[in-house]
Amino acid sequence: MTNQASIQPTGQVFDIGYQHYDGPREGRNRSRLAVYKDGIKIALGLGRGARAKILPFVFIGILVVVALVMALIAGAADRFAGEGAADALNLPSHAEYYSIASIILFIFAAIAAPELLCPDRRDGVINLYLVRPLTGTDYIAARWGAFLSVMLIVVWLPQLILLTGLVMGDPEPVDYLKDNWTDVPKFLAAGAAMAVYVSTIAMLTAAFTTRRAYASAFLVGLFVITTPFTIGLAEEIGGTIGQWISMFNLSNIPIHVNDIIFDETSDVTQGLPATELPEWVRVAWFFAWTIGPGAIIWQKYRRLAP
Amino acid sequence: METLLVANKLTKHYKDVVALDDVSFEIQDGITGLLGENGAGKSTAIKIILGLIEPTSGGAEILGQDASEDIVVRSRLGYMPEHDCLPTNATASGFLTHMAEVSGLPPSQARSRAADTLRHVGLFEERYRSMGGYSTGMKQRVKLAQALVHDPAMVLLDEPTAGLDPAGREEMLDLVRKTHREFGISILFSSHLMADVERTCDRIVVLQGGKLIESGEVTKFTEETETVFIEVDDRREELVEVLQSKGVEIVPDGNGIYVEGEGESLYDSVRDALVESEAPLRRMGPRRRPLTELFEHEGEDFSEVRSS
Numbered sequence A: 001m002t003n004q005a006s007i008q009p010t011g012q013v014f015d016i017g018y019q020h021y022d023g024p025r026e027g028r029n030r031s032r033l034a035v036y037k038d039g040i041k042i043a044l045g046l047g048r049g050a051r052a053k054i055l056p057f058v059f060i061g062i063l064v065v066v067a068l069v070m071a072l073i074a075g076a077a078d079r080f081a082g083e084g085a086a087d088a089l090n091l092p093s094h095a096e097y098y099s100i101a102s103i104i105l106f107i108f109a110a111i112a113a114p115e116l117l118c119p120d121r122r123d124g125v126i127n128l129y130l131v132r133p134l135t136g137t138d139y140i141a142a143r144w145g146a147f148l149s150v151m152l153i154v155v156w157l158p159q160l161i162l163l164t165g166l167v168m169g170d171p172e173p174v175d176y177l178k179d180n181w182t183d184v185p186k187f188l189a190a191g192a193a194m195a196v197y198v199s200t201i202a203m204l205t206a207a208f209t210t211r212r213a214y215a216s217a218f219l220v221g222l223f224v225i226t227t228p229f230t231i232g233l234a235e236e237i238g239g240t241i242g243q244w245i246s247m248f249n250l251s252n253i254p255i256h257v258n259d260i261i262f263d264e265t266s267d268v269t270q271g272l273p274a275t276e277l278p279e280w281v282r283v284a285w286f287f288a289w290t291i292g293p294g295a296i297i298w299q300k301y302r303r304l305a306p
Numbered sequence B: 001m002e003t004l005l006v007a008n009k010l011t012k013h014y015k016d017v018v019a020l021d022d023v024s025f026e027i028q029d030g031i032t033g034l035l036g037e038n039g040a041g042k043s044t045a046i047k048i049i050l051g052l053i054e055p056t057s058g059g060a061e062i063l064g065q066d067a068s069e070d071i072v073v074r075s076r077l078g079y080m081p082e083h084d085c086l087p088t089n090a091t092a093s094g095f096l097t098h099m100a101e102v103s104g105l106p107p108s109q110a111r112s113r114a115a116d117t118l119r120h121v122g123l124f125e126e127r128y129r130s131m132g133g134y135s136t137g138m139k140q141r142v143k144l145a146q147a148l149v150h151d152p153a154m155v156l157l158d159e160p161t162a163g164l165d166p167a168g169r170e171e172m173l174d175l176v177r178k179t180h181r182e183f184g185i186s187i188l189f190s191s192h193l194m195a196d197v198e199r200t201c202d203r204i205v206v207l208q209g210g211k212l213i214e215s216g217e218v219t220k221f222t223e224e225t226e227t228v229f230i231e232v233d234d235r236r237e238e239l240v241e242v243l244q245s246k247g248v249e250i251v252p253d254g255n256g257i258y259v260e261g262e263g264e265s266l267y268d269s270v271r272d273a274l275v276e277s278e279a280p281l282r283r284m285g286p287r288r289r290p291l292t293e294l295f296e297h298e299g300e301d302f303s304e305v306r307s308s
Helices: A027-044 A050-081 A094-123 A126-130 A136-169 A173-180 A183-206 A212-237 A239-247 A250-262 A279-302 B042-049 B071-076 B092-102 B107-120 B136-148 B166-181 B194-200 B236-245 B264-277 B291-297 B303-307
Strands: B003-014 B017-028 B031-035 B057-062 B077-080 B154-158 B186-191 B203-208 B211-217 B224-232 B249-253 B256-260 B281-288
Touching: A027 A050, A027 A094, A027 A136, A027 B071, A027 B092, A050 A094, A050 A136, A094 A126, A094 A136, A094 A183, A094 A212, A094 A250, A126 A136, A126 B092, A136 A173, A136 A183, A136 A279, A183 A212, A183 A250, A183 A279, A212 A239, A212 A250, A250 A279, B003 B042, B017 B042, B017 B057, B017 B186, B017 B203, B031 B042, B031 B166, B031 B194, B042 B057, B042 B154, B042 B186, B071 B077, B077 B136, B092 B107, B092 B136, B107 B136, B136 B154, B136 B166, B166 B186, B166 B194, B186 B194, B224 B236, B224 B264, B236 B249, B236 B256, B236 B264, B256 B264
Parallel strands: B017 B211, B031 B186, B031 B203, B077 B154, B154 B186
Antiparallel strands: B003 B017, B003 B057, B203 B211, B224 B256, B224 B281, B249 B256
């Protein structure tokens, strides 16, 4: 027989009907942050299937491997050919990294950037963003900021690995750092220039099509085709016009800035007519190619309505 | 009753096209239908209300604020667009959590609100499936859920039954009614389908060619008529014969019969005919005027609408 007094309540009844939300509403800044975080996740394939992660991480892996190989070669030269051999052999280092890796960076941007803008417009999700406490300007700034953040990681991470490798490979790591510390702000600045430029050009292309494949193909074509085309034409014409034609080599625009920051000419810009132009012209050209496309993207999105 | 939305002399011109012409109306707590044909100006009105486009003249205030001047008011509004707006490669749960955050909710609250809202629209079990594999009805529910996930004071639904089969349409209308009656959220229901509006809404605002045609309580337009509607389970032919023999004017309609006439004697005739024909009565009552008749009387052509 059951003892009634010993029966203890074993469950609770919850009202799972509709509950109104009385918590905080964090307004426009929360909206911007949500779009920014989502953009970073999309660019890196986070929170999605394995297939979405493969491409970004393969490219990041390649960039890191390039840096590792450069560090290993420099370290091996110093250890096997004697201290200072790496400098004597003029092996590529921080100043040359972006010119070596630029094509990989461009392809990464060409593949990743359209993911942030094209599907939102193709699927109509943009209409749901714009009816929330978020303007078109907020949306595109958050997306651009997200892709720039990813690009900064992508451009700085290999340089940091290269620096670590060079420091560890040197027989006198502390002395190496003392002698070469200025490389750090230089590669941070050159990397930032590369990231801003590539992000903006890639987002501009993605802003004008709803098809990711078209945007990617166009971007790769833009960076790859302008190089032989401008080199050939600039040599043929020569003079000031040749110098300006050479400036339209779109893949070299951030490399000119890199050269100016490191005060040395990269292999890819060596001997190009554009390098004969004053430094301020090449820097202004870089700003024109970042601010101009940025303004076009902003114009496109600021008045966007469902 | 609280006034949630005031449209004051809204006018919108797109070059030579007049999308809205001096339209004024007020919307109170409840379900209000925004009725009109395609191109009547419904979507333009909604865009102005949400502050997405500027009117040529006039203005609109929702929840006491002009959304074009202070977009933060949109964190208390929900909007369900007519057209596709869902990412195909996301789960309903992830997507709703993100949309709740974009509406201003902190991440932890956004996650729990997303799960709750999906349960309320009947998609709790499917919440971790990619939306690319959802049926049209399920997609419509997610579209409604994203409009509700941040617990708005008012939602604007643009053709919520578009593309649904009859069963799906019924379910969606039930959800819309439930959203107001159980969740206490006011609704502006834009549609070109009079039947949907008539069955769901308390009040209507009718637009045509950018002008306001009518506005008011639905019951005002669907008042009872003198006509009696009868539906019987059997012996319908016999009933018709008896009614005709009594000289009563009848109009057969599907399974039912409309009996035209005036005064108390009409009901006496119907009663006698039912007894005489021995037809088992299922339903009898005064006929309500359908909304479509409103436009027939106004000389407006909603033929396309009636056929749906």
